[in-house]
Amino acid sequence: MKHLNTQQADFWPQLKTLLAFETAQDPQIDATVAAICADVQQRGDAALIEYTNRFDGMAAQSMAELTLSQTDLQQAFHRLPETVQAALQTAAKRIETYHRHQKQESWSYRDADGTLLGQQITALDRVGIYVPGGKAAYPSSVMMNAMPAHVAGVGEIIMVVPTPKGERNDIVLAAAYVAGVTQVFTVGGAQAVAALAYGTDTIGQVDKITGPGNAYVAAAKRRVFGVVGIDMVAGPSEILVIADGSTPPEWVAMDLFSQAEHDEIAQAILIATDEGYLKSVQAAMQRLIAEMPRRAIIEASLHNRGAMILARDLDEACAIANFIAPEHLELSINNAAAWADKIRHAGAIFMGPYTSESLGDYCAGPNHVLPTSRTARFASPLGVYDFQKRSSLIEVSAAGAHSLGQIASVLAHGEGLTAHARAAEMRLQAKA
Amino acid sequence: MKHLNTQQADFWPQLKTLLAFETAQDPQIDATVAAICADVQQRGDAALIEYTNRFDGMAAQSMAELTLSQTDLQQAFHRLPETVQAALQTAAKRIETYHRHQKQESWSYRDADGTLLGQQITALDRVGIYVPGGKAAYPSSVMMNAMPAHVAGVGEIIMVVPTPKGERNDIVLAAAYVAGVTQVFTVGGAQAVAALAYGTDTIGQVDKITGPGNAYVAAAKRRVFGVVGIDMVAGPSEILVIADGSTPPEWVAMDLFSQAEHDEIAQAILIATDEGYLKSVQAAMQRLIAEMPRRAIIEASLHNRGAMILARDLDEACAIANFIAPEHLELSINNAAAWADKIRHAGAIFMGPYTSESLGDYCAGPNHVLPTSRTARFASPLGVYDFQKRSSLIEVSAAGAHSLGQIASVLAHGEGLTAHARAAEMRLQAKA
Numbered sequence: 001m002k003h004l005n006t007q008q009a010d011f012w013p014q015l016k017t018l019l020a021f022e023t024a025q026d027p028q029i030d031a032t033v034a035a036i037c038a039d040v041q042q043r044g045d046a047a048l049i050e051y052t053n054r055f056d057g058m059a060a061q062s063m064a065e066l067t068l069s070q071t072d073l074q075q076a077f078h079r080l081p082e083t084v085q086a087a088l089q090t091a092a093k094r095i096e097t098y099h100r101h102q103k104q105e106s107w108s109y110r111d112a113d114g115t116l117l118g119q120q121i122t123a124l125d126r127v128g129i130y131v132p133g134g135k136a137a138y139p140s141s142v143m144m145n146a147m148p149a150h151v152a153g154v155g156e157i158i159m160v161v162p163t164p165k166g167e168r169n170d171i172v173l174a175a176a177y178v179a180g181v182t183q184v185f186t187v188g189g190a191q192a193v194a195a196l197a198y199g200t201d202t203i204g205q206v207d208k209i210t211g212p213g214n215a216y217v218a219a220a221k222r223r224v225f226g227v228v229g230i231d232m233v234a235g236p237s238e239i240l241v242i243a244d245g246s247t248p249p250e251w252v253a254m255d256l257f258s259q260a261e262h263d264e265i266a267q268a269i270l271i272a273t274d275e276g277y278l279k280s281v282q283a284a285m286q287r288l289i290a291e292m293p294r295r296a297i298i299e300a301s302l303h304n305r306g307a308m309i310l311a312r313d314l315d316e317a318c319a320i321a322n323f324i325a326p327e328h329l330e331l332s333i334n335n336a337a338a339w340a341d342k343i344r345h346a347g348a349i350f351m352g353p354y355t356s357e358s359l360g361d362y363c364a365g366p367n368h369v370l371p372t373s374r375t376a377r378f379a380s381p382l383g384v385y386d387f388q389k390r391s392s393l394i395e396v397s398a399a400g401a402h403s404l405g406q407i408a409s410v411l412a413h414g415e416g417l418t419a420h421a422r423a424a425e426m427r428l429q430a431k432a
Numbered sequence: 433m434k435h436l437n438t439q440q441a442d443f444w445p446q447l448k449t450l451l452a453f454e455t456a457q458d459p460q461i462d463a464t465v466a467a468i469c470a471d472v473q474q475r476g477d478a479a480l481i482e483y484t485n486r487f488d489g490m491a492a493q494s495m496a497e498l499t500l501s502q503t504d505l506q507q508a509f510h511r512l513p514e515t516v517q518a519a520l521q522t523a524a525k526r527i528e529t530y531h532r533h534q535k536q537e538s539w540s541y542r543d544a545d546g547t548l549l550g551q552q553i554t555a556l557d558r559v560g561i562y563v564p565g566g567k568a569a570y571p572s573s574v575m576m577n578a579m580p581a582h583v584a585g586v587g588e589i590i591m592v593v594p595t596p597k598g599e600r601n602d603i604v605l606a607a608a609y610v611a612g613v614t615q616v617f618t619v620g621g622a623q624a625v626a627a628l629a630y631g632t633d634t635i636g637q638v639d640k641i642t643g644p645g646n647a648y649v650a651a652a653k654r655r656v657f658g659v660v661g662i663d664m665v666a667g668p669s670e671i672l673v674i675a676d677g678s679t680p681p682e683w684v685a686m687d688l689f690s691q692a693e694h695d696e697i698a699q700a701i702l703i704a705t706d707e708g709y710l711k712s713v714q715a716a717m718q719r720l721i722a723e724m725p726r727r728a729i730i731e732a733s734l735h736n737r738g739a740m741i742l743a744r745d746l747d748e749a750c751a752i753a754n755f756i757a758p759e760h761l762e763l764s765i766n767n768a769a770a771w772a773d774k775i776r777h778a779g780a781i782f783m784g785p786y787t788s789e790s791l792g793d794y795c796a797g798p799n800h801v802l803p804t805s806r807t808a809r810f811a812s813p814l815g816v817y818d819f820q821k822r823s824s825l826i827e828v829s830a831a832g833a834h835s836l837g838q839i840a841s842v843l844a845h846g847e848g849l850t851a852h853a854r855a856a857e858m859r860l861q862a863k864a
Binding site: 138298367 | 552572778790821827846
């Protein structure tokens with residue numbers, strides 16, 4: 001891990017270098033994805049089946065073989081050990097409870113002249129959830145994507161998940177069951193994204209696609225954006241821990257590991273105000289690393305992108321956090337809630353010694369799909385609000401048309417838009 | 433205008449053809465924009481001044497010559513006739529009142545075991561508003577983009593507006609004054625977008641860029657998306673009017689004109705249930721067209737993309753509206769509010785005979801930046817929520833860590849993420 005000190009003259013340039021991450025898109029992947037998307041748009045199910053057979057080692061003859069029903073999901077759930085069933089259900093319940101707080105309701109008000117103004121808030125009709133297959137099979141990701149759509153009241157939640165060589169993952173399908181997914185298709189890659197975006201005879205066109213995927217999936221999502229909505233295309237996962245020394249060093253060490261174990265480009269940074277504490281965490285990491293099955297990934301991640309930063313005080317640490325705008329921020333400090341008021345940019349703020357990021361990843365309630373790569377400056381966690389949209393409501397009364405029409409007329413003439421002005425002026429006659 | 437009838441066998445294919453609009457990006461524009469963005473990112477103000485001099489016919493030596501202060505904006509306001517000043521102020525006040533209803537507040541709750549969960553909602557630090565210069569100078573656009581940011585509590589609202597050959601537009605600058613813009617730079621094009629996205633010595637890096645622009649501006653916004661947030665890249669403007677025959681045909685005719693006068697690719701569609709009414713509107717259009725200074729644009733727009741549709745009944749008309757998901761929907765019908773309940777997808781719903789779209793464009797209160805090209809299926813009007821973002825808040829109690837830790841441990845082991853599991857398990861000891 002790199003060691004930085006805010007008192008070094010070149011601290012800020014060093015920090016910027018540490019955070020820099022090139023997300024350039026690969027033109028060859030883009031070209032491949034463009035061809036697949038065009039083909040699926042044109043030939044629908046036939047193209048989808050061909051690509052699925054080719055890329056996922058399948059031999060499907062029809063979409064029926066690539067379709068799972070509610071019963072299939074239910075059966076997957078019941079095949080799991082009871083402890084896992086219970087964990088999924090409790091997590092789903094907590095995630096649902098939290099997300100219900102995000103649901104927005106239509107509103108309106110009337111002016112004194114009777115004019116009504118407001119917003120009608122409705123759920124999306126149909127959404128697609130992309131779930132990666134193979135070894136990186138994450139039931140928590142299914143729940144975190146599907147549950148906000150479910151709480152929003154989305155009519156149909158379509159999940160796609162590739163099953164390379166036909167291998168289905170019971171815990172992923174069980175998560176779909178508890179999270180209220182309507183239907184699952186065992187397809188993946190750019191072809192699955194295209195099928196959701198344009199629709200086929202079997203798969204209805206969706207209004208939005210969310211969920212993580214590889215470079216092909218990300219490129220396909222970028223390509224269909226505009227035809228459908230998409231969530232953010234995520235960068236590498238990150239954690240920033242600010243510690244005042246009051247949390248056991250082993251706990252902080254394991255929190256850094258839990259970020260680093262995601263992949264070699266994940267980023268784990270610790271800021272403390274006491275050099276002795278940084279050394280204790282480092283010593284704890286050295287003791288604990290041997291227990292880690294994903295040791296090689298953790299070591300690569302910490303070596304490539306990890307850092308320990310010695311700051312003057314907690315105010316300076318918060319200023320650094322606001323610059324980094326981290327996906328995950330742990331305030332492992334006394335009176336953390338008061339310090340959280342100083343944080344302007346972070347995907348999620350984990351406060352106090354007991355709040356490990358992993359509790360938030362699975363079951364605390366908040367969403368684990370969070371803005372990465374400094375985008376917390378302007379973006380938010382995935383939420384119910386991503387599956388609702390708004391229509392402005394305006395009903396102008398006769399008296400309202402009289403007063404508003406005069407203003408609109410002046411401004412429309414100012415913009416040289418005569419028809420706009422005349423449309424307003426025609427309604428002036430109608431004074432109540 | 434085309435004439436469609438829902439009883440024709442090929443009605444839906446015809447409707448789809450009518451709505452189709454190719455938004456392919458021009459690779460040559462993309463390449464030019466990529467070079468400009470890279471240059472501004474690298475050389476900052478120097479590059480920005482060079483491009484501004486070259487593309488806008490200016491001869492600026494320094495950024496000071498391209499910077500307007502609050503005093504400049506105030507002076508522009510005071511040079512306007514009093515009726516225009518008053519119209520701007522009344523419109524701004526109404527827009528502000530409406531948008532205050534959209535402002536979201538932080539929330540949190542506690543579990544029985546003391547665990548705190550919530551969301552901290554904050555404004556963006558600094559945003560950029562792009563305003564086109566030249567002939568298409570729209571003060572209403574300044575207000576509709578800046579006011580939601582102002583109501584959200586954004587710290588700095590930076591506006592960029594090109595001033596070709598140095599020509600400044602007082603009403604645009606006055607609109608910036610009443611809408612709470614912090615500072616104005618008289619630059620435009622891809623170079624202005626790049627300066628906002630990356631920051632220069634003079635222009636602070638913003639967190640989000642909104643506002644309309646030409647193909648170069650749109651390409652630049654797409655390019656910097658991810659570095660900063662952007663609003664939707666808008667397609668051609670559209671109106672769908674559903675009329676039951678109770679509104680004077682002249683009013684509806686002028687509403688169709690007011691959409692068509694925007695440009696040749698704008699789309700105006702009328703649905704009615706009575707053929708005689710469609711004919712009356714057509715006759716009114718023939719009478720009124722002579723009065724229109726933008727007659728050529730209106731005629732081209734209506735010829736290319738306009739349509740009159742005869743529907744069986746209002747239920748069918750609403751079903752068509754939900755398919756089209758129009759930017760602007762006028763329900764020019766009796767008891768319009770009841771019918772609005774059947775509308776699932778529309779940017780804005782204008783109800784009743786007095787509610788011309790133009791009242792909404794300028795001063796009713798709701799935003800006139802609306803989702804186009806069927807994106808109202810998943811997108812919303814520009815609003816205060818576009819200038820706020822959320823951070824999840826989690827503070828787990830000792831007791832909470834005990835109960836949640838067991839669930840997280842089961843699920844983390846299920847995903848093969850041992851460090852995640854261990855981080856949760858370490859906190860189990862700490863049972864309160």
